[in-house]
Amino acid sequence: MNQPSLFAGGTEVLLDDASGYIVHALDVIPATTAAEWFARLRDDVPWQSDRRLMYDREVDVPRLRAEYRVDSPDAPDLLLQAVAAARTVVDAPYDSAGLNYYRDEKDSVAPHNDKLQFIREGEPIALLSLGDTRRMVIRAKQPPRRVLKVDMVPGSVLVMSYATQLHYNHGIPKQAAPAGPRISVAFRVRGETAYRS
């Protein structure tokens, strides 16, 4: 398993025990770069609005999404730079970038764990944050249901080990306070697993 290296910009270890590790590395890219990447992704990505079944109704997924491969030199240059930045924190052979676009405080992602059938066993997930800060809530599945709250500041990379997906759910709740737009780029190692979750 890849263990995160110490990173000069400041690394907070939020969890490191038998249930896995979660590390938040700040200032992985400079603020000016984070702002530039945010604007380019917002303007250039063909964002998709998805629908999902909720009880007996179809509803909009409350954020926009896109997905790219990043294991080929043909991948968008910005995402190749972004995956290189994430790999300074944890050197996993990332091949997939899942992008989420939260337009305002009403957009969210419900508590979930990543679908492990679509991630190579043992490989960590790395989340690069761009745009406005949103709070992630990470909650243990078992009592006493420990809760971690992480302010996902632009330019940071949050690394969650594979094992944490068995023991914790994570989500970005809607919030009452106004929020500007945010983009997250979730790097995963899909390997030979089915590509799209």
Ligand SMILES: O=C(O)CCC(=O)C(=O)O
């Ligand atoms: O936006 C984030 O930082 C979290 C995204 C997420 O949980 C996911 O893509 O599965």
